[in-house]
Amino acid sequence: MIERGRRQRMLKKDGVTIYHIAKEANVSPATVSRVLTGSANVREPAKSRVLELINKYNFKPNVMAQSLYLKQSKMIGIILPDIDHPFYSMIVKMLERQALDKGYTCLLCNSMQNFSIEQAYLDSLISRQVDGIVFLGGRINQTHPTEELRTGMIGALEHVPIVLVNGKMDGVDAHTIRTDEASGVRRLLDILDRQGHQTIGLLGGEIGVSSTDEKIDVFRETMKEKGLTFKEEWIHNSGYSIEAGEEDAMHLIHLDDRPTAVLCINDFVAIGAIKMFQKFGLKVPTDISVTGFDDTYLAEHFPPGVTSVNHNYQKLAKKTIETLIGLIAQEEQEKETVIPTYVTVRNSCEERQR
Amino acid sequence: MIERGRRQRMLKKDGVTIYHIAKEANVSPATVSRVLTGSANVREPAKSRVLELINKYNFKPNVMAQSLYLKQSKMIGIILPDIDHPFYSMIVKMLERQALDKGYTCLLCNSMQNFSIEQAYLDSLISRQVDGIVFLGGRINQTHPTEELRTGMIGALEHVPIVLVNGKMDGVDAHTIRTDEASGVRRLLDILDRQGHQTIGLLGGEIGVSSTDEKIDVFRETMKEKGLTFKEEWIHNSGYSIEAGEEDAMHLIHLDDRPTAVLCINDFVAIGAIKMFQKFGLKVPTDISVTGFDDTYLAEHFPPGVTSVNHNYQKLAKKTIETLIGLIAQEEQEKETVIPTYVTVRNSCEERQR
DNA sequence: CTGTTAGCGCATTCAC
DNA sequence: GTGAATGCGCTAACAG
Numbered sequence: 001m002i003e004r005g006r007r008q009r010m011l012k013k014d015g016v017t018i019y020h021i022a023k024e025a026n027v028s029p030a031t032v033s034r035v036l037t038g039s040a041n042v043r044e045p046a047k048s049r050v051l052e053l054i055n056k057y058n059f060k061p062n063v064m065a066q067s068l069y070l071k072q073s074k075m076i077g078i079i080l081p082d083i084d085h086p087f088y089s090m091i092v093k094m095l096e097r098q099a100l101d102k103g104y105t106c107l108l109c110n111s112m113q114n115f116s117i118e119q120a121y122l123d124s125l126i127s128r129q130v131d132g133i134v135f136l137g138g139r140i141n142q143t144h145p146t147e148e149l150r151t152g153m154i155g156a157l158e159h160v161p162i163v164l165v166n167g168k169m170d171g172v173d174a175h176t177i178r179t180d181e182a183s184g185v186r187r188l189l190d191i192l193d194r195q196g197h198q199t200i201g202l203l204g205g206e207i208g209v210s211s212t213d214e215k216i217d218v219f220r221e222t223m224k225e226k227g228l229t230f231k232e233e234w235i236h237n238s239g240y241s242i243e244a245g246e247e248d249a250m251h252l253i254h255l256d257d258r259p260t261a262v263l264c265i266n267d268f269v270a271i272g273a274i275k276m277f278q279k280f281g282l283k284v285p286t287d288i289s290v291t292g293f294d295d296t297y298l299a300e301h302f303p304p305g306v307t308s309v310n311h312n313y314q315k316l317a318k319k320t321i322e323t324l325i326g327l328i329a330q331e332e333q334e335k336e337t338v339i340p341t342y343v344t345v346r347n348s349c350e351e352r353q354r
Numbered sequence: 355m356i357e358r359g360r361r362q363r364m365l366k367k368d369g370v371t372i373y374h375i376a377k378e379a380n381v382s383p384a385t386v387s388r389v390l391t392g393s394a395n396v397r398e399p400a401k402s403r404v405l406e407l408i409n410k411y412n413f414k415p416n417v418m419a420q421s422l423y424l425k426q427s428k429m430i431g432i433i434l435p436d437i438d439h440p441f442y443s444m445i446v447k448m449l450e451r452q453a454l455d456k457g458y459t460c461l462l463c464n465s466m467q468n469f470s471i472e473q474a475y476l477d478s479l480i481s482r483q484v485d486g487i488v489f490l491g492g493r494i495n496q497t498h499p500t501e502e503l504r505t506g507m508i509g510a511l512e513h514v515p516i517v518l519v520n521g522k523m524d525g526v527d528a529h530t531i532r533t534d535e536a537s538g539v540r541r542l543l544d545i546l547d548r549q550g551h552q553t554i555g556l557l558g559g560e561i562g563v564s565s566t567d568e569k570i571d572v573f574r575e576t577m578k579e580k581g582l583t584f585k586e587e588w589i590h591n592s593g594y595s596i597e598a599g600e601e602d603a604m605h606l607i608h609l610d611d612r613p614t615a616v617l618c619i620n621d622f623v624a625i626g627a628i629k630m631f632q633k634f635g636l637k638v639p640t641d642i643s644v645t646g647f648d649d650t651y652l653a654e655h656f657p658p659g660v661t662s663v664n665h666n667y668q669k670l671a672k673k674t675i676e677t678l679i680g681l682i683a684q685e686e687q688e689k690e691t692v693i694p695t696y697v698t699v700r701n702s703c704e705e706r707q708r
Numbered sequence: 709c710t711g712t713t714a715g716c717g718c719a720t721t722c723a724c
Numbered sequence: 725g726t727g728a729a730t731g732c733g734c735t736a737a738c739a740g
Contacts, residue, residue, distance in 0.1 A: 015513065017716095027726080027727085028727040029718080029719095029728095030718095030728080031727075032718095033719055034719090041725065043726085058509050058512065058513070060477060060481045061717080061718075062717050063483065064418045064718095065422055065716075065732085066717080066719075067718095068717080069719055069720080069732045078462075082447070083443050084440070084444050089437050089443045090438050092437055092438075092462070093464055105478060105482065107459055107461060107462070108461070108462040109459075117454075124459060126414045127414045127416070128418070128429075159414065242651070242655050271655060272655075275655070301596050301625060303657070372733070372735095373734095382710065382711045383711090384735080385709090385710060385711075387734065387735055387736085388710085388735090391735075395709070396709075400710090415733080415734075417734095418733080422715095422733080422734075423733085423734055424734090424735075709740100711738105711739090711740085712737105712738085712739085713738085714736095715734100718732090719731100721729090723728085723729100724728100
């Protein structure tokens with residue numbers, strides 16, 4: 001208890017521990033622990049002395065030591081593709097708020113769209129003893145993930161509860177929270193339909209990514225149901241960025257026969273498309289109507305304001321954390337929770353002009 | 355070693371440890387540890403057996419236990435006001451990338467502009483044994499922080515190295531990395547001056563927040579030096595959001611005598627201002643030139659494209675992490691590092707029309 | 709090269 | 725109500 005610190009690892013100045021407090025207060029370490037956790041009563045002369053010393057030394061208990069003993073770290077990991085995207089930064093913000101409410105701290109892990117990094121983070125989080133993981137994007141949005149990605153996830157699930165947000169993996173038995181994107185697409189088409197648009201395209205996204213594939217599927221179905229027209233060449237998917245939106249719009253511009261409205265896979269793409277349309281003299285929404293997805297602040301503020309599907313971020317985050325924490329507590333949870341979406345109507349689409 | 359798990363804390367299924375591996379491989383725990391860390395050679399029959407078992411059980415060493423012994427967690431905390439702001443999400447992304455390179459994991463802490471939460475996070479991070487903290491925004495941007503905020507920071511500094519990014523606190527002896535915002539303001543004014551603007555305003559920000567106060571100071575100075583005109587009523591500071599930009603622009607619009615150009619405290623404010631100007635029939639840049647700050651993707655993509663000051667995010671993040679890690683290793687570090695900024699010129703300002 | 713041992717800081721039994 | 729002892733999982737010192 002006296003001889004402390006090895007040679008190599010004196011990186012950090014040794015801090016004060018409950019043993020120091022105990023000694024100086026003339027009580028046992030156990031007693032200090034008791035006043036710290038409130039797990040049992042401590043009589044008055046001692047209690048105050050301990051409290052005083054805690055204050056005097058600005059003592060902070062070592063949570064790692066606590067965690068080691070208690071077998072819970074009160075940390076959750078969040079794995080996502082890229083925080084520097086308003087959709088993810090919004091979700092993370094909400095997740096963190098919910099987690100904080102429940103006494104959890106968040107480890108942030110940007111995979112940068114790189115599956116190796118993703119896996120490394122998965123392993124790292126487990127090693128760090130997080131109590132649970134929230135997983136967004138990346139492999140859980142692959143329509144056909146490799147076997148390696150799948151086993152990597154399954155391996156992780158043996159160690160720790162994982163909640164997938166807006167994604168899934170066939171053969172992986174994880175809990176899922178997802179927003180009802182399909183109904184979002186349908187609502188968007190309803191609106192355009194009612195506005196008299198009979199020719200509609202779909203821009204952005206990436207084939208093989210489930211959120212894109214599903215939106216396209218629903219799009220095709222719904223268009224058919226409504227008896228509306230679309231051509232395969234009106235579906236163009238260059239990615240998720242503003243630049244991708246520009247590129248996809250450009251593709252449309254060069255066609256002889258253009259739709260009067262386009263669904264965009266997200267707000268970035270919508271903005272890129274709007275910019276490009278305008279550049280080529282097409283007015284939005286007069287000449288062509290455009291819709292976005294995710295309802296980020298961009299949709300609100302980018303002129304003329306983009307009609308977009310809102311994920312109900314708050315509800316999504318709340319349900320995600322609740323489910324994860326339920327799982328951590330070994331409670332039974334819904335295997336799949338669907339959060340309803342809603343459309344925020346703005347000025348990027350209007351009655352079809354004739 | 356056999357009887358494991360207390361009653362109350364069986365939250366997590368007990369995992370396999372080096373002891374299990376050791377037993378099954380007929381070696382000592384120390385040997386398992388050695389193959390794990392590579393801290394010493396292990397002879398071949400044993401080594402392979404251990405490796406096999408590690409693989410068989412998908413064993414992941416408990417980093418908390420490692421950390422407890424080694425007195426370093428390889429975690430760094432990042433405290434910031436709001437991740438859902440492109441300036442911060444960009445920095446965090448870069449910081450995390452740099453940290454990952456050096457083997458560190460990031461704990462993300464959004465203070466939501468709330469000083470109590472900020473302090474709670476500071477304490478929490480210390481308890482969690484982070485090796486260092488990066489601090490952005492909040493109290494370190496208060497021109498006149500309260501004594502409580504100051505002592506809170508000082509107390510934290512006794513426990514762990516903290517690097518302040520673009521901020522400081524009088525009487526707090528912390529290391530700082532900051533971008534040269536002053537020269538950014540000067541460069542912006544140079545450009546506007548050269549374009550023939552003789553009347554310039556400044557919009558956005560908040561009095562009492564150092565980044566605002568300093569920009570205003572430099573603005574006044576430089577305007578005077580250049581012999582340019584500005585009126586106090588051309589300085590209006592409603593905040594940092596798009597809405598604030600709208601509000602501040604509105605204020606200008608109602609004046610009889612308007613400047614021909616305005617500096618905005620950040621890109622959000624610039625965008626809000628541009629929207630409002632346009633709404634009232636003022637063309638940007640024809641009727642009024644506008645500049646932003648931070649050079650986020652918004653500046654690039656929001657029409658007509660906003661001239662803005664870039665913080666050199668990559669360099670900023672790199673230097674921040676290097677300094678923090680240097681501090682962690684007890685090495686001497688520069689007390690203050692200044693990262694040069696540069697202006698990205700876009701179409702939101704042009705030659706003054708007459 | 710390898711096993712035994714101790715202890716990182718804490719919370720909890722178990723006696724008293 | 726309180727102290728002594730134990731062990732969470734791991735690494736490193738020390739002997740062999």
